[in-house]
Amino acid sequence: MNFARVRKSLIAIAALVVAACGGSGSSGFDGAIKSEPEAIEKATTEGTCVDFKDTTYCASGAPVLIGDDSAAVDFDESSGPLPCPQLPGDPGCTTTVGFEPSGFPEAAVLLGAWAESERGPWTLSSVDSTVPGSGGEGDEDDDVVVVLPDAGDGEPSPVVIAVLVYLDAVPDDAPAVSLRLRGFEPDIVYVSSEVEVAPSGLRNEAER
């Protein structure tokens, strides 16, 4: 038996010894959150707020404590697919999802973002949807603008809407698109449940 063969046999025996030990594990009803999609899923499923890596992820209407006061964002519930008309020359169809912020301090800034699922990637909504913080009087409905670039087939598409809350200021170098919401560096994120968007054909109607 040469040296290489002896060495191979020893490795095989060592592997058998290792494999002989029993493994262990655990199971339960909750566990440590390991990713942003998990945090969003837990928040929206349980209707609450979940902390993950310096960002708080909340479901629509879930109160979050800011100092001694609580604040929240409520998304407008739609009973059916949202119409998403596409005008001639537009890069895609455009729709809006309404939300109502309440209790945030004056200095807070809210931005909108959307994605096809909680797994991202997330696209920042148009600048028009940037709204001032809603502290004090005059709370109003605001909109997150969603532009679906590929709306040609007319099939309803699911989207998830997020409202990013910055308690101080929006970072200057915030990206336009990010795989995860925390890439936009918000303090708090409110995420809607899945919304159906139905591209509709203003263009098609004009062509008829």
Add this chain to the structure above:
Amino acid sequence: MPAKPIHKTNAPKGIRDFFYETRVLMGRDFTVKRFATEVLEGAVDPVMLGYVEKGKRLPNEALVRRLARVRGEPPASLIAVLYRDRMLYAFGRELRRALHEPADTEGVVDADLAVQVSRGVAALPDDGEWVTVKGWRDEIASAIRGKAKRADVDRVIALLRERGLVEQRGMRVRRAAKHFVASSPNERRALAMEFAAIFAKSLLDKLAVPESAASSHVRNHYLHIDRARIPQFYEKLEKSMRALVEEFAADPAADPKKTAEFLNVLITSTTV
């Protein structure tokens, strides 16, 4: 016609499994009808025995005592299994009511999925060593039940892959994580049933089966604690328990093919 004494396995068993196992080990000629009429001497209708073996009905105590005689063993252990199954049936029924779920789902077998998942996870080495998929499949199949179906093993493997608990490359597989979180309503109910089964068995072993009393550890620790520190307490408890479990699982003597038992350590803590 007493059968040969049957070796104990560490696979989880309900009373249905003892009826099935005893009949099958007596030989392939013993159909349900023949076993009911000849071996159990007509103490049970063959149709009812079929239901008992499938877990759709629970036998009465007299029938279990008769089965113990057939197996040539004292009845206490089998009676304890029957009591545990009755408790689980009642627990499952009330749990479904509490969760507002339909009552037409099976009761006693609810815990199977959770048991199979724990066996699937424990069949992989703790240190992330790669093992063959075939070896892993065989180990799950032998651990979860003598009459495990291929579909049961496939279901467990698919679930563990989906949840990212295992990583597969070609024909090899290794563990990627250790903690399975029950997420769907069905999984949560299955896990609740498994936990209830572990608790019921621990208590019954301690109180009603003297020869098994030493294999169970049941103790209540109590203290006053600041409400705000409860999450910190649970975090430390989990870390301590994880370290203890991994220490003993790494023991070379913990070989499932030799003298090792599958030990469940159920932790429950609540304020009163």
